Amino acid sequence: MQNDPFICIDNVTKRFEPDAPPALDAINGEIATGHITGLVGPDGAGKTTLIRLMTGLSRPDEGRVLINGKDATRSHKDLHRMIGYMPQKFGLYEDLTVQENLGIYANLKGLPAADRQAAFDELLEFTDLAQFTGRLAGALSGGMKQKLGLACALLKRPRLLLLDEPSVGVDPISRRELWRMVQALVDETMAVVWSTAYLDEAEHCDHVLLLSEGRLLFAGPPADLTRRVDGRVFLAKPPASKRRAILSRLLSENLARDAIIHGDAIRILTKDETSMVGVTPPPAIVEVTGVLEPVPSRFEDAFVDVLGGGPQGRSLLADAMTIHADDGKPAVEARGLTKRYGDFTAASDISFSIKRGEIFGLLGPNGAGKSTTFKMLCGLLTPSEGEGRVAGFDLRTATADARGRLGYMAQKFALYGELSVAQNLAFFAGVYGLGKKRAQHRIETMLDVFELTQYRKVSAKTLPLGFKQRLALAAALLHEPDVLFLDEPTSGVDPITRREFWSHINALTAQNVAVLVTTHFMEEAEYCDRINLIYRGQTIAEGTPDELRNAIRRPEVEAPTMEDAFIELVRRSDTQEAA
Amino acid sequence: MWRRIYSLIIKELLAIWRDPKGRMTLIIPPILQLVIFAFAMTMEVKNADIAVVNLDNGYWGSEIEAQITAAAPFDDVYRLESVGQIRETIDAQRAIAVVHIGQDFSRQIGAGEPANIQIILDGRKSNSAQIVNGYLTNTIARVSTQAYGGPIVEPLRVRNWFNPNLEYNWFTVPGLIATITLLTTIIVTALSVARERELGTFDQLLVSPMRPLEIVVGKAAPGMIFGYIHGSFFIFMAAVIFKIPFSGSLLLLYASMFFYLLAVIGIGLFISAISATQQQAILGAFVFASPAILLSGFMSPVENMPNWMQTLTLINPLRHFLVIAQGIYLKGLPALEVARNTAPLILIAAVTLPAAAWLFRKKST
Numbered sequence: 001m002q003n004d005p006f007i008c009i010d011n012v013t014k015r016f017e018p019d020a021p022p023a024l025d026a027i028n029g030e031i032a033t034g035h036i037t038g039l040v041g042p043d044g045a046g047k048t049t050l051i052r053l054m055t056g057l058s059r060p061d062e063g064r065v066l067i068n069g070k071d072a073t074r075s076h077k078d079l080h081r082m083i084g085y086m087p088q089k090f091g092l093y094e095d096l097t098v099q100e101n102l103g104i105y106a107n108l109k110g111l112p113a114a115d116r117q118a119a120f121d122e123l124l125e126f127t128d129l130a131q132f133t134g135r136l137a138g139a140l141s142g143g144m145k146q147k148l149g150l151a152c153a154l155l156k157r158p159r160l161l162l163l164d165e166p167s168v169g170v171d172p173i174s175r176r177e178l179w180r181m182v183q184a185l186v187d188e189t190m191a192v193v194w195s196t197a198y199l200d201e202a203e204h205c206d207h208v209l210l211l212s213e214g215r216l217l218f219a220g221p222p223a224d225l226t227r228r229v230d231g232r233v234f235l236a237k238p239p240a241s242k243r244r245a246i247l248s249r250l251l252s253e254n255l256a257r258d259a260i261i262h263g264d265a266i267r268i269l270t271k272d273e274t275s276m277v278g279v280t281p282p283p284a285i286v287e288v289t290g291v292l293e294p295v296p297s298r299f300e301d302a303f304v305d306v307l308g309g310g311p312q313g314r315s316l317l318a319d320a321m322t323i324h325a326d327d328g329k330p331a332v333e334a335r336g337l338t339k340r341y342g343d344f345t346a347a348s349d350i351s352f353s354i355k356r357g358e359i360f361g362l363l364g365p366n367g368a369g370k371s372t373t374f375k376m377l378c379g380l381l382t383p384s385e386g387e388g389r390v391a392g393f394d395l396r397t398a399t400a401d402a403r404g405r406l407g408y409m410a411q412k413f414a415l416y417g418e419l420s421v422a423q424n425l426a427f428f429a430g431v432y433g434l435g436k437k438r439a440q441h442r443i444e445t446m447l448d449v450f451e452l453t454q455y456r457k458v459s460a461k462t463l464p465l466g467f468k469q470r471l472a473l474a475a476a477l478l479h480e481p482d483v484l485f486l487d488e489p490t491s492g493v494d495p496i497t498r499r500e501f502w503s504h505i506n507a508l509t510a511q512n513v514a515v516l517v518t519t520h521f522m523e524e525a526e527y528c529d530r531i532n533l534i535y536r537g538q539t540i541a542e543g544t545p546d547e548l549r550n551a552i553r554r555p556e557v558e559a560p561t562m563e564d565a566f567i568e569l570v571r572r573s574d575t576q577e578a579a
Numbered sequence: 580m581w582r583r584i585y586s587l588i589i590k591e592l593l594a595i596w597r598d599p600k601g602r603m604t605l606i607i608p609p610i611l612q613l614v615i616f617a618f619a620m621t622m623e624v625k626n627a628d629i630a631v632v633n634l635d636n637g638y639w640g641s642e643i644e645a646q647i648t649a650a651a652p653f654d655d656v657y658r659l660e661s662v663g664q665i666r667e668t669i670d671a672q673r674a675i676a677v678v679h680i681g682q683d684f685s686r687q688i689g690a691g692e693p694a695n696i697q698i699i700l701d702g703r704k705s706n707s708a709q710i711v712n713g714y715l716t717n718t719i720a721r722v723s724t725q726a727y728g729g730p731i732v733e734p735l736r737v738r739n740w741f742n743p744n745l746e747y748n749w750f751t752v753p754g755l756i757a758t759i760t761l762l763t764t765i766i767v768t769a770l771s772v773a774r775e776r777e778l779g780t781f782d783q784l785l786v787s788p789m790r791p792l793e794i795v796v797g798k799a800a801p802g803m804i805f806g807y808i809h810g811s812f813f814i815f816m817a818a819v820i821f822k823i824p825f826s827g828s829l830l831l832l833y834a835s836m837f838f839y840l841l842a843v844i845g846i847g848l849f850i851s852a853i854s855a856t857q858q859q860a861i862l863g864a865f866v867f868a869s870p871a872i873l874l875s876g877f878m879s880p881v882e883n884m885p886n887w888m889q890t891l892t893l894i895n896p897l898r899h900f901l902v903i904a905q906g907i908y909l910k911g912l913p914a915l916e917v918a919r920n921t922a923p924l925i926l927i928a929a930v931t932l933p934a935a936a937w938l939f940r941k942k943s944t
Contacts, residue, residue: 408786414778414779416590417778426589428787
């Protein structure tokens with residue numbers, strides 16, 4: 001930058017509770033015009049807090065935020081005219097039409113009547129919403145809502161555009177469009193801040209501020225961070241049957257900095273000292289995994305490295321569960337599951353089957369029909385047609401005891417916040433009919449396995465995010481189910497917590513537990529053995545993550561991501577339908 | 580099965596009790612209601628002022644003035660000097676009624692002619708004005724029999740059964756036992772399912788081995804427990820603070836209260852089952868509770884309502900329990916009558932509880 005940065009974050013600290021660690025801890029950073037600056041970090045990192053400081057809506061406890069040389073809090077009256085802010089849940093009036101929403105925001109921003117029509121036309125064209133002006137905002141899809149929100153934030157072209165997690169709840173296709181739009185928007189007169197928990201989005205930004213638990217871990221172009229781990233990332237492709245065992249060995253012997261399942265392969269980040277060797281993989285790892293293939297590093301690899309590496313050791317869960325017998329029958333079966341609401345079909349003819357010891361993913365954007373399918377399998381919804389079986393039972397009609405074969409972890413770790421950790425577990429033990437002795441034993445085991453003993457008496461709502469997740473999993477596993485249903489288990493959590501979670505799930509598969517995961521989060525899909533891709537209520541593809549990726553591999557797409565595969569497969573299914 | 584229900588009940592109680600806000604909603608409102616209803620809500624005329632314009636210089640005029648002044652319920656009786664002051668006195672609400680005695684009042688009585696007294700009442704307070712009017716006409720009638728030479732006898736001696744001194748508290752406090760338990764129970768139950776829906780834990784309950792009926796029992800218990808605690812608290816207060824005599828059977832009161840609470844819980848769970856959020860549930864609870872109190876006979880007698888509305892009040896559990904509570908308190912309502920009024924409560928519970936259980940599953944989309 002030739003002159004002063006547009007925004008200067010100067011040693012900013014913000015606390016919400018005096019005893020808790022600060023939401024933002026002495027943050028320094030700069031945001032320039034002509035750039036998309038990514039505010040990257042998991043939930044609870046402090047992204048929203050920092051954005052609110054920039055809007056002047058809240059004030060820092062220490063330090064200051066300067067926008068264009070002016071203090072954001074003190075001059076917030078002057079500054080708010082040049083700021084376009086799109087909060088996480090954009091304040092659209094759901095009962096008003098697209099056009100009326102634009103009208104209201106034009107009034108709020110004091111857009112002169114003469115300029116309105118031109119601004120509306122331009123934005124409607126830009127966001128591709130021109131044909132929907134008469135539709136109620138509440139009836140728009142997640143992607144279209146975000147586009148409308150963006151359009152409202154852009155009325156009276158701002159100099160600073162603040163976007164707080166604009167891509168949450170948006171399908172991959174709309175997400176790409178959203179990125180394209182914002183990229184087209186940026187020029188030398190405008191600064192854009194895009195906050196996100198998705199680490200792959202960080203790579204699209206020109207500049208990132210990487211936050212974790214209120215601390216700034218990195219500031220600069222994302223490639224600078226990624227470069228640090230160049231030459232240290234490898235893929236191992238052992239046979240599928242041995243993959244998870246090898247992963248556990250890598251972790252329990254603490255051989256690598258980080259190791260995770262990535263589709264059909266294991267992705268390995270080697271330790272620092274080996275980086276000197278260049279692209280030669282460390283022999284200690286090769287001995288375990290066989291041939292290692294060097295691959296380009298990603299932002300997430302570097303993030304994990306900064307955080308000190310992935311969790312090591314082995315999941316104690318492996319010893320805490322009895323091994324279920326494998327009778328060779330499918331653990332979960334969906335046969336032509338269909339759900340209609342009036343003339344809307346939420347799920348249409350969905351079939352799959354899950355073996356014991358298998359992790360199966362239902363992947364699709366919000367509203368695609370995966371929750372509907374999931375609920376029909378759980379017995380929460382009656383299918384219009386077809387049948388679902390879990391552990392051999394149709395849960396819609398099965399006895400209460402049959403339902404005890406299923407473990408269920410709801411989205412966002414649905415726990416009883418007022419109850420302590422031990423009380424939560426005692427409740428679930430009781431609900432699942434565990435005898436007093438067994439309940440006590442299982443609760444102790446779970447507290448042990450998930451290292452929750454020190455939090456035994458703490459209210460669940462005050463637990464750190466990662467521990468909440470552990471508690472939710474512990475509650476779902478108390479009764480040793482043969483089938484585990486997970487609803488968006490790790491979206492938004494930090495990569496370390498996510499690795500820890502999946503290492504537990506890996507341990508379960510060795511006990512012949514079948515795991516069904518629903519997710520809209522492409523990264524989560526990589527952990528699955530097989531994936532069923534759902535879009536607009538229909539299965540458009542099924543296979544292992546690599547099969548899906550290979551299906552779209554073309555010379556120009558060298559290393560397609562899950563998201564590339566998803567978008568391409570949706571496109572193909574659309575053209576097929578049109579034909 | 581009992582283990583599951585027991586766990587759910589413990590969890591429900593803990594969830595309410597460990598939440599400081601939950602604790603407050605259980606402790607503060609009942610005390611507030613007790614104070615407000617018991618002290619502010621009275622229909623008696625106790626502190627009303629009266630004005631008298633006595634333009635008559637004779638004996639009968641001052642006799643009436645003296646009698647009015649002597650009558651107890653009026654706070655202050657003050658004199659106005661001219662007819663012109665009457666309007667201002669009523670307008671400024673300095674008096675609820677003005678007694679206007681004409682110039683030739685005593686003369687007319689002396690001549691054996693009919694004499695007139697004018698009473699001007701403040702119609703803005705129609706209820707109190709009527710009661711004041713009753714007092715005044717009574718007083719005037721007494722003087723008039725005297726004036727026209729009749730024997731000085733009380734025309735009627737009124738004796739009020741069950742509440743000889745017409746103590747208003749004797750009527751309201753037993754009613755409060757019914758209304759306040761209604762409010763507590765409806766709020767506790769209406770929130771219970773909606774809270775879990777909002778948190779996302781309700782689906783978790785539904786996929787567990789719990790049957791809908793078990794969930795209903797587990798969710799009903801806290802309402803029952805808190806309903807009984809609050810009910811007992813007010814029964815205690817009624818005896819100790821308000822000194823309301825208790826002439827019936829305490830056992831009968833507690834037994835019929837069980838079915839009353841059950842009926843209210845049924846309605847509360849029904850509201851909870853159709854609400855997606857706690858906000859909707861609270862709103863639903865008040866949409867039910869306000870008319871339930873107004874149409875119960877607590878504020879105004881059911882007999883005064885139009886016929887169709889009287890029929891409507893039959894689905895209101897408070898209406899039936901109010902008869903029981905007041906009856907047991909004041910006149911020792913016999914068991915048969917208690918049973919007759921409890922039967923509709925059982926019917927209401929028998930409809931609403933299964934409906935709620937059915938809705939639990941139905942509404943989980």
